[in-house]
Amino acid sequence: MHYIFDGSFSGFLCCVFEAFERKEFNAIPIKDKIPETDLFSKHRMIITDDTKWNRIFVGMEKIIGKKGIQTFYHNFLADTPQAWQNGFRLIVKLFKTGSIDMGNYGNTEMLMMHQTIKKVSRERHRMKAFVRFVKSSENLYTALIEPDFNVLPLVTNFFKNRFADQHWLIYDLRRNYGYHYDGHAVQEVSRSNDERISDPYSFEVELDPRELEFQHLWITYFKSTNIESRKNIKLHLKHVPRRYWNYLVEKKGT
Amino acid sequence: MLGFDEKLKILADAAKYDVSCSSSGGKRKNGGGIGDSSASGICHTYTEDGRCVSLLKILMTNYCIYDCAFCVSRRSNDVQRSAFSVKEVVELTMNFYRRNYIEGLFLSSGIFKSADYTMERLMLVVKKLRTEERFNGYIHLKAIPGASEALLKEAGLYVDRMSVNLEIPTEEGLKLVAPEKDHQSVREPLTIVKNEIKAAQRDKKFLKKVPLFVPAGQSTQMVIGATPENDLQIMQTASEYYKDFDLKRVYYSGYIPINDKDSKLPQVGTTPPLVRENRLYQTDWLLRFYGFSLNEILNNKHQHLELDIDPKLSWALRNPQYFPIDINKADYNWIIRIPGIGTHSARKIIQARKYGKLKEFQLQKLGIAHSRAKYFMICQDTVASSGFLYPERIKKAILEHNPKSALIRSASQLSLF
Ligand code: SF4
Numbered sequence: 001m002h003y004i005f006d007g008s009f010s011g012f013l014c015c016v017f018e019a020f021e022r023k024e025f026n027a028i029p030i031k032d033k034i035p036e037t038d039l040f041s042k043h044r045m046i047i048t049d050d051t052k053w054n055r056i057f058v059g060m061e062k063i064i065g066k067k068g069i070q071t072f073y074h075n076f077l078a079d080t081p082q083a084w085q086n087g088f089r090l091i092v093k094l095f096k097t098g099s100i101d102m103g104n105y106g107n108t109e110m111l112m113m114h115q116t117i118k119k120v121s122r123e124r125h126r127m128k129a130f131v132r133f134v135k136s137s138e139n140l141y142t143a144l145i146e147p148d149f150n151v152l153p154l155v156t157n158f159f160k161n162r163f164a165d166q167h168w169l170i171y172d173l174r175r176n177y178g179y180h181y182d183g184h185a186v187q188e189v190s191r192s193n194d195e196r197i198s199d200p201y202s203f204e205v206e207l208d209p210r211e212l213e214f215q216h217l218w219i220t221y222f223k224s225t226n227i228e229s230r231k232n233i234k235l236h237l238k239h240v241p242r243r244y245w246n247y248l249v250e251k252k253g254t
Numbered sequence: 255m256l257g258f259d260e261k262l263k264i265l266a267d268a269a270k271y272d273v274s275c276s277s278s279g280g281k282r283k284n285g286g287g288i289g290d291s292s293a294s295g296i297c298h299t300y301t302e303d304g305r306c307v308s309l310l311k312i313l314m315t316n317y318c319i320y321d322c323a324f325c326v327s328r329r330s331n332d333v334q335r336s337a338f339s340v341k342e343v344v345e346l347t348m349n350f351y352r353r354n355y356i357e358g359l360f361l362s363s364g365i366f367k368s369a370d371y372t373m374e375r376l377m378l379v380v381k382k383l384r385t386e387e388r389f390n391g392y393i394h395l396k397a398i399p400g401a402s403e404a405l406l407k408e409a410g411l412y413v414d415r416m417s418v419n420l421e422i423p424t425e426e427g428l429k430l431v432a433p434e435k436d437h438q439s440v441r442e443p444l445t446i447v448k449n450e451i452k453a454a455q456r457d458k459k460f461l462k463k464v465p466l467f468v469p470a471g472q473s474t475q476m477v478i479g480a481t482p483e484n485d486l487q488i489m490q491t492a493s494e495y496y497k498d499f500d501l502k503r504v505y506y507s508g509y510i511p512i513n514d515k516d517s518k519l520p521q522v523g524t525t526p527p528l529v530r531e532n533r534l535y536q537t538d539w540l541l542r543f544y545g546f547s548l549n550e551i552l553n554n555k556h557q558h559l560e561l562d563i564d565p566k567l568s569w570a571l572r573n574p575q576y577f578p579i580d581i582n583k584a585d586y587n588w589i590i591r592i593p594g595i596g597t598h599s600a601r602k603i604i605q606a607r608k609y610g611k612l613k614e615f616q617l618q619k620l621g622i623a624h625s626r627a628k629y630f631m632i633c634q635d636t637v638a639s640s641g642f643l644y645p646e647r648i649k650k651a652i653l654e655h656n657p658k659s660a661l662i663r664s665a666s667q668l669s670l671f
Contacts, residue, residue: 104609106612135353143354161290162290163352164287164288218350218353221262222301224266225266225267225270225311226270226303229510229526230303230304230305230510235300235303236303240299249353249355
């Protein structure tokens, strides 16, 4: 049985609610579309309902507290069917037994969740590091990203605090949405599907007259600070995996 | 006149031998301006040598009135000279920071005219950044030995970290390669700043609003392998400075030959002692975070760290009487002494064993280096302890299993074990 929900965390919690309503504890939560291989298997559309997810949320909070919910949220942001299914099972278990030990690494499902959030956290950290803003003529600083996991919601506060006096936009190309900060508040923004942007350095904005100069100076700096006789490409690649290069001014095109 | 690009090239190139890239420990929160150094530091990229790039690391100028043989900027060296203006450094820092290229600035300088003249320039940069640009990113400033107390104190109000480099681990070594220099001139600024930090901490207990003063503390750096000190001497100096000046970090920088003319130094082309450098960092870590005393790792009988194995493994092999350690019973302090288990996995082990005795397969999942740890521990299902094999055989087995491990590691990594 597949539960098809809208891809939001509240929608995900509604899946749990329905599972208890209908005693379908083996349901598999998936987003939007029915997998083609499963066209003939059973599925149910889950509508995101505020009262429903709120009940699950409050119930979880009673047992595992805010911090526990946060763990499940981060696991959810991994954005993969496996992580969702594992998280779903653990929540079901939590309500069935009335308790769960979040620190039990001996349990396979719990261990898997912790391993997942570790990966999510690594990607989140990388986004803080690898986001590169391009300044446009209207003084907007824009960055395009394609993170492996849906970590953008986890980094907006960081950027808001850090760049409090500049306007910025960080856009997730893979998931086609982003956040815009106008000097006061952060807002979610998205484009329609046919407006997809593909190359982060060729999207249509007029650049600040000195943007390219500073990109160039950054590349100069990056090269000059390297010590040739210590060269260690293996280590370099471990820290800056190739899949991020396209977004890094200093690595692009190398 | 050199182009700005060329200038940046020269002054970044000359600054890169300072290995520190730490940008953590700052306490500045952003109150509407730009930047934040209150979180732990971030590496925004890595150079091809695998080192973290977190700060814009440049010299104010590479003109210098001194002639330290180990330094590229020494006055007798035939290199192109250049200097930034205060405004240029401020502008470059702000523009890099706003694009999220960097966490902040690491500013140092050759000594131009006099210590005070140079220090004043550095001070002006950091003052402008904080007061005019409302910049709250991280600033690491290299203090100039011999600069006046007043300048040091003023700069201290604006920076997050200050450092003064020892350069050569012993006074005798220093005399060999830089006869104009001595360690006393390093101790002086370190002492002034340490006392100010202490005073600020004291005031904080009584007063509500005390201005920040070097909130991320002080550090120093030693060049390794330029002069003939052994590892024991190096670590003795490090321990002494950690203690006397409450240093946050001591950095060890494997000497990269850059001087053809001086026969006392390793010749150009000699590979820098990277493995040794890494072993020194590991030792530093063992002393600060693993509860080891210096004497356990280096002493008159063992004045050098082994290059083919890390210092913890080396200690363990010399002390078979403590092993094997029972994972399910031993204290945290003993678990972290097991080769292949770091503080992270040790904490996980303590956490996990509350739910039942741990077996081999569970340990493997906790992220320990099992192939190494297995010789030194027992867990629930260890087949009746085979007793401690001969240390030599263990060493051989570990090296065969992982022959290159030493070479791909780097000092910039924190997971040292
Ligand atoms: S004083 Fe500093 S910059 Fe000048 S030669 Fe000595 S180490 Fe180099």
